[in-house]
Amino acid sequence: MSSPGDDSRSKRYDRQIRIWGAEGQSRLEAARVLLLNCGPTGSETLKNLVLGGIAAFTVVDAARVSARDLGNNFFVAPESLGEPRAKVVTALLKEMNECVAGSYVETPPEALVEADPGFVDRFDLVVATQMTEPHLLHLESLCRSKGVKLLAVRSYGLAGYMRASMPEHTVIESKPDTQVDDLRLTRPWPALREFAASFNIEALDDGAHKHVPYVVLIQQALESWRRERGGAPPSTAAERAEFKRRLAGMRRVGPEGVPMEEENVDEALKAAFHAWTQPSIPPEVRRVLEDERASPAAADAHTPGDDFWLLAAALRAFVANEGGGCLPLEGSIPDMHATTDLYLRLQRVYRAEAEAHAAAVEAHAARMLAAAGRPGGGVAAGAARHFCRNARNLRVVRYRTLAEEVAPESARGEALAEALGEEGTAANASLYVLLRAADRFHSTHGSFPGVLEGEVEADMAALKGLAQQVVAEVGASGAAAADDYACEMCRLGAAELHVVAAVMGGMAAQEAIKLITRQFVPFGGTLIYNAITSTTSVLDL
């Protein structure tokens, strides 16, 4: 399967495939994105996704290109003044990447959502930009009912807002920056023991000696340590130091009494902690395993292509049974000093055990499916292995609904009060409150505060009043939004500044990519960008 088209594609996306891999890229290339409103915030967000190579996008926007657009949106041209903005932006976005299909609908997004609720069905992700709270609430319930992910993004003066909404987002590849190698030297299985014991290290010639993999050196040292000390691995600082001295003692000494350069011994010393570090289950993964969805009942709800909770249930069963409290073995080994042959043999030992663990997990899943009366509906080939290989990286992000966030009975007033009161977050929490207040202002006045000439002072007072109302309603008693920020918001009106839109578009596309590729961990709350102080805060409300 190779054509010039494929080639230029892998070439074009080379730098990002280095980040999210071929699998992530193919998910991106299958994604269909709906953009609501294509001002600078929406256009910039979509630009970043089109460059990345999504399958298709549709732009919904009712505006005509105005002089103001020419000043803040890169994806309109002077000669298109007066034309439908959705059409112009779509055409210019498509120019950036011929692999991406694009279409547009010239209508107000709010109206489209009312008139054709099934419209969102055709998309994987809805990016709603510059929409006010009442419309977002409506859109959210629609997206939730259709199972479509929603990302709301907004630039307002020098403030930015972003929030995702979907019941939950599961991640198998959260891709932590660093991870300790899963060597299991404290819990060796028979094949690893045998492999390590098969080396008569003393008898090897010098050339072979320095090619013994360090895993074998540590394993042998640990075995003899345990034999001497009643089975316990080194635990106290003194014992660990003593153990390291033993490892160091494995280094050959040359005829002149000079210690030889043996990189495998150096590596063993660096990796000595494996001799006393027990495999553990990270707290985030423990939460996944203890989740009520990670139960045999997951088999009932299992749909092909989404194995997460079924496999989580199977994983839980594995940990409780075969695993003896541990996650499955990851099965890969780090680079180490060894002959190619020995390295491959060691790799086989690890891989075989990892495959046995994955098979056990898969068997649990099959048993659960059979018990649910759905035999044969097994998990996709290789899915269990992939899941097990990433067992330490599993994550679940759940999103409250926007409705829960704003309704007085379910709002987290205390959390808001805390954010408003704390030095590090006070300014950004104020912006959050003021954005909501501005939407209320808009609902009653039909325009945003400060937009109408000559009304600025009056609008400021009104906005402050509405902000107090928001704070009081959610029960954030004793807290208040900063007054000077209310003034700022009025002074700049609801202007969509390009410097803010560029930042929001970058961050929104980054989150969209996480949601689409199912890699990395998206943030869970409401993000506020403050261009006055160049900071962001994520508020969990």
Next chain:
Amino acid sequence: MAAAAAPPAAPAATWPDVLSTPELQERIRTAKVLAVGAGGIGCELLKTLVLSGFEDIEVVDLDTIETSNLNRQFLFRKHHVGKSKAEVAAEVVSGFAPRAKINAHQANIKEARFGLDFIRSKDVVLNGLDNLDARRHVNRLCVAAGTPLVTVHLKGVTECYECTHRGSQQRTYPVCTLRNTPDKPIHCIVWAKDMLFARLFGRPEAVTDLDDQAAAAAKPGRDAALAPPASDSDAREQDQRAASEAAEAASFFLRREGEGAGAYAGRVFGRAFGEDVEKVARMEELWKSRRAPTPLRLAEVLPGDAAAAAAAAGAAAGAGGGVARALGLGDHDVWSDADAARVFLASVVAFLEHRPSEVGAAVFDKGMAGNIIHAVATTNAIVSGLLVTEAIKVLAGLPQECATSFIYERAVWSGRKKAPVGALVAAAACPPPRPGCMVVRSRLAVNEPSLIAGNFMYEEGGDLSDSEVDFNARKLGEKMAALPGGGLGHGAVVSVRDQSQQFVVEVIVNHRDDLSEEQHPEGFVLEGQLPAQQQAEGQGQDGQQQGEGQQRESGAAPGAAAAAAAAAGGKKRARGGGGGGDGHGDGADGAKRARAGAAADAAAPAAGGGGDDGPIVIDDDEDVL
């Protein structure tokens, strides 16, 4: 809260109120901006600048457009591949913003014509550079010219780029440099590893930057006018042609039906070291200020018998041997893939350096073969938005509002201090200049210093291997008196040389007891006048356990062209708390922290002094003229 503090002269000019004033709009419109780089950040930057009202912009970039740029450098299309980044970017942006006057140069920012006078003529410089070396150069020019550089430096008010980013080793290289203008061994290594090796030994259907080059080179009129093709169908046709050329280029590296191993090797050699080099040599713009490369001919490199032997070895390889045996190295114990790859790299590098006799002899450190930067559109977009925001603050006359921003891959930051958890973008006020930063004082800065004093030697530079870098870095943590070769004490003469700028200066170390920490927190005084032959004085403090007592340093700097300079070694001062580094730079620079830590380790056990940075020295700012 946002801008309450430090009101400048005009009462209205507070941030962000000033944004809505017509005065600032006019200032933005007329401001002379230099954008360095038209790559990932540069594209975003130009767009954000014009959409923020900037109209007078100059952009400098040496690179040409590659296919692998298209996933983020959104001003470029497929039919632009092979053209100048700066020129295409300027043209595309001008098309969208006809009022903007964008002046483009396909050139290296280090060229003399972009010197001090040029930088002085700008109101603000924005940096979209991808390599440390050029970034340093721009920083120094801006410091010397007094032109604000965003987000990196504002002279006198905030710290400069090198206050925090000193000496960290760049490990990534732009593709354009690798392919067209390699001038270091490491460039050759990365070229061989990421391009040629992948082409010869990778998946046959994979495409590397080599193919791109072939396709771009084969395209007619690539050096001619940059005008876009007359119509869409022209563009499509050109794209298709380029694609089929790329495919053909890829298959070139495969062994053909019935082709002998020697012939195959000869053909690949001819392409990689001959024809491709000729093509690059024809790009005249590149060789205005550097020597054009000369192609290698197999017949000249391996005359007669040797070529036959190589062909025979190749045939043997065909009979079941690996790369190693093909190179005639079959007698080694065991060759893993990694070994073979390393020998391959070493061999190719030897060829590129015109030293074919050393084929297979030099095996490089694993770590030397650096990686190509991975990159996506999103981060560039965020950065450009932040950069322009800072630039506007500068033009508004509010440098005190400027911030140093940090962007995190994950929206969680659990760093030191009261860092907000959940920050994707976090900001800190710009710190004041770091005492002891030689650059921000407009005094002395070296690129790749080497120091010699008696038996002591210290080296920096891109040609050093990893182990040499480590070896030298360890010296930085030492007290001067404890340095190898007997130590540097009162009266020592240190010869400081910087190959990168033909610069030599001698420093005389004098020790002095009466240095107050308040007045000289960096622990030494560096004195000397420009241009030369002036008395200079420096002083250092050395709390040696061994009882050498305190020293006093002063340096006299002979030499004609250069400035006077003085060096100070890693000193140890009794400091409250002791232990760690001195806290400047605020954790933004891991390398620095590591260095400070090393200093603490090296300190005598009884004393808990903080280590300062070692003999990182020095030079004048003449080199920028």
